[in-house]
Amino acid sequence: MPVIINFKICDNAEACNAINVCPTGAFHWNKEKKTLEIDKEKCIDCGLCATSERSCQVGAIRYAKTLEDLERIKEEIDKDPRTISDLQADRYGATPINMPFSCTEEELDSVLTTSKLCMVEVYIEDTIECLIKSIPIKEIMKELGDSVYRKVAVKTEEFKKKYDIKELPSLLFFKEGKLLGKIEGYYTVDQKEELIDKIKNIIGE
Numbered sequence: 001m002p003v004i005i006n007f008k009i010c011d012n013a014e015a016c017n018a019i020n021v022c023p024t025g026a027f028h029w030n031k032e033k034k035t036l037e038i039d040k041e042k043c044i045d046c047g048l049c050a051t052s053e054r055s056c057q058v059g060a061i062r063y064a065k066t067l068e069d070l071e072r073i074k075e076e077i078d079k080d081p082r083t084i085s086d087l088q089a090d091r092y093g094a095t096p097i098n099m100p101f102s103c104t105e106e107e108l109d110s111v112l113t114t115s116k117l118c119m120v121e122v123y124i125e126d127t128i129e130c131l132i133k134s135i136p137i138k139e140i141m142k143e144l145g146d147s148v149y150r151k152v153a154v155k156t157e158e159f160k161k162k163y164d165i166k167e168l169p170s171l172l173f174f175k176e177g178k179l180l181g182k183i184e185g186y187y188t189v190d191q192k193e194e195l196i197d198k199i200k201n202i203i204g205e
């Protein structure tokens with residue numbers, strides 16, 4: 001029975017946990033098409049990509065055991081009103097909440113292979129701000145359309161140098177792995193419109 005990816009809530013990035021969980025390499029990143037794919041020839045129907053605790057944290061990967069299951073899952077995905085931004089509970093500059101959207105400095109390179117616009121929030125513990133006063137990432141992502149978000153805890157000076165980051169927290173915007181621009185410093189909910197205007201300038205809207 002097939003594995004189905006609900007792309008409505010999957011941000012379709014190379015750094016997908018299911019790739020590491022899959023024992024046969026069936027679940028993979030297609031570099032040319034820039035998408036996650038399942039190789040039916042290699043898949044052994046173990047279901048781990050959908051059920052393992054170490055796999056997708058947002059439930060975007062589904063595994064059908066029977067034909068009835070398959071039809072039900074397809075219908076559920078068809079009717080699913082959610083988008084990826086509905087799952088983003090994080091707030092700009094505040095403590096990370098939703099670990100699926102966190103990644104390490106090293107993991108970021110593979111996330112940036114996505115062809116989508118990518119917004120990367122970088123922070124260190126010392127720059128964590130008040131949760132209540134912080135802007136919900138979901139509200140920013142709704143302005144960006146189909147895009148990828150990751151939150152990176154900076155561990156090295158090299159990382160800051162690589163992107164010439166002088167102030168944290170910061171927002172970095174990438175397309176096809178190329179840095180389009182960045183916004184440095186914390187913005188409160190009262191400054192949301194100001195921040196969104198700056199973002200639109202960077203991404204050319």
Ligand code: SF4
Nearest residue numbers: 022043044046047049
């Ligand atoms: S069902 Fe098993 S073999 Fe098939 S893609 Fe998922 S993890 Fe890989």
